[in-house]
Amino acid sequence: MTAELEALRRAHALFAGPTTRSDRHLAPAGIGNAMPPAGLGETFDAYRAAASDRRAQVQDARDVDARLIRILAEAHRDHGDARRRTAAVLAAARADAATVPDNPIAARELMRRKAIRLRTQQAHVRAARTRARHQRASLHGLRYR
Numbered sequence: 182m183t184a185e186l187e188a189l190r191r192a193h194a195l196f197a198g199p200t201t202r203s204d205r206h207l208a209p210a211g212i213g214n215a216m217p218p219a220g221l222g223e224t225f226d227a228y229r230a231a232a233s234d235r236r237a238q239v240q241d242a243r244d245v246d247a248r249l250i251r252i253l254a255e256a257h258r259d260h261g262d263a264r265r266r267t268a269a270v271l272a273a274a275r276a277d278a279a280t281v282p283d284n285p286i287a288a289r290e291l292m293r294r295k296a297i298r299l300r301t302q303q304a305h306v307r308a309a310r311t312r313a314r315h316q317r318a319s320l321h322g323l324r325y326r
Contacts, residue, residue, distance in 0.1 A: 196264035263309040
């Protein structure tokens with residue numbers, strides 16, 4: 182295997198792993214609205230205030246969970262896209278590996294294609310890293326508890 186193919190293969194291997202996901206367990210559950218009737222005394226008023234506060238906390242947690250689900254779905258999508266893009270570059274390099282140039286112009290063209298593929302693969306990896314950094318910052322911004 183040539184050095185070019187090895188470099189392209191290693192870049193593609195960065196995105197190895199399963200690309201299927203199941204986020205059924207991430208779906209936020211509903212919140213009930215059962216409250217005792219109004220006007221039953223001071224104890225029930227305190228209960229209603231505590232229940233209302235707790236309902237607001239649960240709703241805030243649901244909002245954070247929904248943002249988390251969106252960020253994770255985006256990360257999963259980006260991983261699959263990077264895997265497909267790097268696989269396409271690797272496949273093109275493998276298809277071109279059997280080519281033997283028979284004149285100087287063909288040899289120069291082959292070298293040009295190799296350089297373009299290496300730059301393209303590097304661009305895919307850099308773009309994926311940039312997106313991952315943005316997603317990591319988004320996750321840190323959630324302040325998930």
